[in-house]
Amino acid sequence: MSVLKDIFVSRRQAADAARKAQMIDSFESAGLGYFWSTDAQGNIDYLTPSAFSNLGWNRKAVTGTPISNHLLPAEDPDKGNERPLSFLLSARNSITALTVKLKTDIGDVWWEISGKPQFDASGEFAGYRGSAKDITHSRTEAAANDRRTQVDTLTGLANKTQIKRFLTQNLRVFRNTKQSCAVLMVDLDRFKQVNETLGQAAGNELLKQAAGRLGRIASDKISIARLSADEFLVVMPDVDDRAILGDMAQRVVQILSQPYAIDSNQANVGASVGIAVAPYDGVETDELLNASEMALFAAKGSGNGKYRFYSSDLKKQAKHRGEIESELREAIAKDQLRMFYQPIICAKTHALKCVEALIRWDHPERGWISPGEFIPIAEESGVIRKVGAWALRQVCEDAQNWPVEIRAAINVSAVQFEHDDFVQIAKKALIESGIEPSRIELEITESVFVGDYDGIMKIFKGLKGLGVRLSLDDFGTGYSSLSYLRNAPFDKIKIDQSFVRGCTEPGNNNSAIMRAIVSLAEALDMETVAEGIEAKDELELVKRRGATHLQGLIFSGAVSNDELLAKLESGVLTYDPRGPEKYRADRRTEFRRIGLIHDDHRYDVVLRNLSKSGALIEGLLRVPEGTEIVLDLGGGQLAVATVRRSNEYTQGVEFETPLISDGADGLCTRHRVSPYQIEAAGRPLAALPDDPYAAMSSGYQAHARPKAFVQVDTSRRDAAA
Template identity: 55%
Template sequence: MGLNKFFSRSTVTEEPVSPIDAYSASDPRRIKLLDAIEESDLSWFWASDANGKIVYLSRAAQEKLTGEGIDFHDLSLVELFSTPISESDDEHGRQRPLPFLLRARNSINSLPVKVATKKDIWWEISGRPQFCEKGEFTGFRGSAKDISAQRQGQIDVNRMAQYDALTGLANRHRMETRMAKLLTASKASQRSCAMMMLDLDRFKQVNDTLGHQAGDELLKQVAQRLDRIIGDKGEIGRLGGDEFQIILPDMDDRGALGDLAQTLIQMVSQPYSINGARAIIGTSAGIAIAPFDGIETDELVGAGDLALYAAKAGGRGQYRFYSSDLSSDAHWRRQIEEDLRDALATDGLEMQYQPLVDTKTNRVKSFEALVRWNHPERGWVSPAEFIPVAEETGQILDLGEWVIRTACRDAAQWPEELVVAINVSAIQFANENLPTILSDAMMSSGLPPERLELELTESVFIGDPHATHEMFATLKKMGLRLALDDFGTGYSSLGYLRNAPFDKIKIDQSFVRGACEGGNNNAAIITAIVSLAEALDMVTVAEGVEAHDELDLVRELGATHVQGWIYSKALPQDAVMEKLASGELEYEPSGPAKARASRKAMFRKVGVIHEDHRYEVVMRNLSRTGARIEGLLNVPEGTDMVLDLGNGQLVVAVVRRAEEAAQGLEFETKLISDGADGLCTRHRVSPYALAAAGMPLAALPAGSYGVAEAMGVNPRSRPHFLQIETSPA
């Protein structure tokens, strides 16, 4: 078949033909020109019959298809070409698919189509419907060209616009687009979507120490670890710098999210090998969940940022769920920064000392110096609140020097055999003036170096390895004792113990907690740490021991020293001196027979729902398994209740103890950690349920407004119990 048959005029017209048109249609040079175009691959020609079967295709195009193993003979256009809708097509808009255009006998204008081959080959086709002199449809005629290279180039451009060039993860733009689409779809189907914000801890130190190329390599390895953990559960993006975001559709179980966050923190915190050098970082995570914490993208991202900020403020290496009170927490953190500076300038801090006792003799061997702050307006502020602020703002150097000088001065007044232990942060350890500060403090107080012990965490190994080794050598040359604190909770490398001259290992209290209960490996971990310390000729301290069964266990497992409330809380210097003045260096253990779930004392108003009534009570303490409340009279044991902790958190409970206006509740389902020192429920009342009860669809409001209504609590009978007011005393 020839070009003249298909591309000369095929319809009869009564209109006069101009000389130019007649000349062009019949001139053989026109046919040669079209042949030249076909052979040059600039454009090909094709034609189909009325049934869509291909009846003509340029020879160059035929050779292309034959080379790919495609026999186009007897194929229809829709069999040879497909028009799949990719994500990029959907975002940028496109024509209707080829089958529709053929059925409707519409013109085809520069339509991208995929050739029916395993390879990614794309053509762009154009065509117009043809009709005979009787007006009957005879098929299509058109042109085509190969756009595979251009399309791949466009895909690469689109990918660069959506993905991070360094890590291959989604970039900020793609994550924003994905989040907006997911939240829109989740609202329509009343589903949830969780988001994690991650920020690397101490990444800047690696960049400064090993260089920016090492920093880039580290970011790549972090991305690979995140991808291995998340897999197909969600999408990971790098927002810029050392900040990452993870989107997790259909997740609202805060227990599962907390476990996932903890796994991410542990895996990211494992050592990295970069160009033969060893690098150690950490990460913190903030978690927000739609629709509970936000409905729109900006709202949810803001909630995640606040949660991340709270996690970093809590000491780093933590995760934190968003809650409505985090805004006030952020304001308090800023106030801490200002007030701490004043407290250092006006001697507003004080030192307290907790004894470390020999497990065999109950005799005190040393005291750990612990800084305390009695805020003029807030009362006692936890070190977990102000120490991280001091580290982040640089005040830790001034604070650390004050601690060293004060502790040395106080310890110099104790009996000669007693040692004082001082916590030294990684920032202090990296300060080249630390040996001078220690020497000056010991000289001015008269405390000999063998009575001063520095407690260090594994974070001191993050910096320059050579500088770290030099500092260790200097401190040991000064005659100081060194202890490795919180062992097992950080990066846990035996290389630290091999290369650093530690005299003592402190077993973190997280391993002591629950060691007497079944279902965990805490006792085995303690045994392993004790055996390791014995092999390295180090003493061991079990921290946080509060009950006799815990004391008996750590003694049995071989810990040489114990620190905890079972012997004594931290005491001010005058109380320590009073104890030492009596000549009694022994501490008798005093505490409950068995450890129970840690309870947090408080005075907080909460709601209690019983049958069709809601009462306001005061919660005195809270643990994973139960709570103590006050404010209701005549509540018999065995009464079923629902405790409303606010922010959509409802806990089914039963009264196990009742004493006048106080009740002890046991929870049907245990609470979980909020990533810091608080507790929360796995699930919350859904905003979709509140919307069904008449409230506008929005993130959960603070407090308990609307929860009772969503549960159908509308008082219809007289209340069973008498509600009374209670005081904080």
């Protein structure tokens, strides 16, 4: 019985082995997977026959060669810490679902392999036995799906998910290499109007064209993404020079502000840009994006077509804006708004020909608030329509009561102008005041040409039908296009003060630009007004360039209606120029406390005024001319300077590197104290604190030399050591 049992078992085992071999053969033949094995040295000694034909491999050339030569790491970024096959084989570890890449004549192929080490009866390693399946199709599909989730389907740019992933990876690397990374958040100004007037399809086409324009500035180092409907992001690794960033922001504004051809229509939008730089304004991705968004909000608040750098002050400004918006809604009802008038003079006779109406807000607690502060808030909140209608009525009433029939020019907001009822509002103001329409001049900026061009031209036609005059304000500073000058019925072009300022400086192109504008206006039978004239050399040059009218502090600033009435009633309607002989760079009156650093000591001084090239300070007694100092302007801005003039407690200093525009009519340094410097001083890496210099230099002043200067309290004129 025992012998028969052994024979029966042996036959059953043979049958099982045959069935297994048959099943394996069927599995291989069906292409459901492959089997492989190696010898003890890691050389291939078996591979499913169909694998050779599917891969285009030569059996003889491959058999007997190291398997690690053919099954390569998959280079999968999501599994960057996975052990390569060569390591697993040498360590004789089991292999489970390892993705490998095979180089073949038919292209890259991906397998998922598993295997176990084999040992002979004596326990000696005998090689590997394993299986494999081809995952090329599923992997390719997954990659395609991944790309679809990372690309904006409308524009083809990276989407928000992808750019945030890219930023996160780069910021992690840059923290280790002590590099910076700048982001420019870009928003299309008044894009909503294009959607509303021309339709969503036109809006989508405009977005695609805008993306194409931004794509032209992309490079190996500059990445572009679309964040939302009309919002884009420009990422510039390893850049923290704010001069370079400001130039890039201005370039973005310019390329996005050119007209868009959409079917048979022309659409015009502008752009605003908010700039933030890591690690100065944020270390993590969300922190950096929030900073750039806050800067963008500030840029839009200061007028379309602007850019702003992020600063910690923007949080305070945002709160202040909210308060201003709330209080502005009640300003008209509480009779807090006032109209002031600045003379516009004949270039030949210096006789008064016109006045520009400028609105002011006499706030009971905050004092006088300039239009530059509250008009952008009024435009954004929609209050501008109410404010603009009041201003139009008030100017018409004031002008009708003047004893001399001079013209009055009124600034019209683009937000106010675009509404269909604007012509009726103007008509009502003219009728109720009884003024001759030709005495009213509406000053309109180029930004009105955004959106529905035909609708804008209809409004122009309606206004000219009323008999009022039209003036193109700030020409050449925004959405310049000669096409609307050909069709729009303007009577006057105003040469923006940015072309007048510095026009006499060597190498300045402003003089040539003025000549071109004047020649264009003459060809179109229009008057010209050069505004912002302050110095006598500017005045003479503007006259030589042929401007027909002049405006600026050299003749008069804006005066109240009562002061203007007194001038008109006096009968003396000419103005003598009064101002400096020569232009010098703008000096902003600051009157704020800053730090002054000399020989590792920090003093408190008062900044009296500030220009690109220098500043006037007071607070130190008898500082020798030629002394080198550093001014701490706040926010990590350290400006190296030399004392050029010194008189008792007042010094005039010249900057080693000129300041640049901050995008909001202010000035800033090109570079700031780096958070990496603060980190090196023993602090955790973070965005710039309120006093970066103190954080960087903590503990350093223990070895400082004695103070060289005596600090003075200029408010009391009492000297104190």
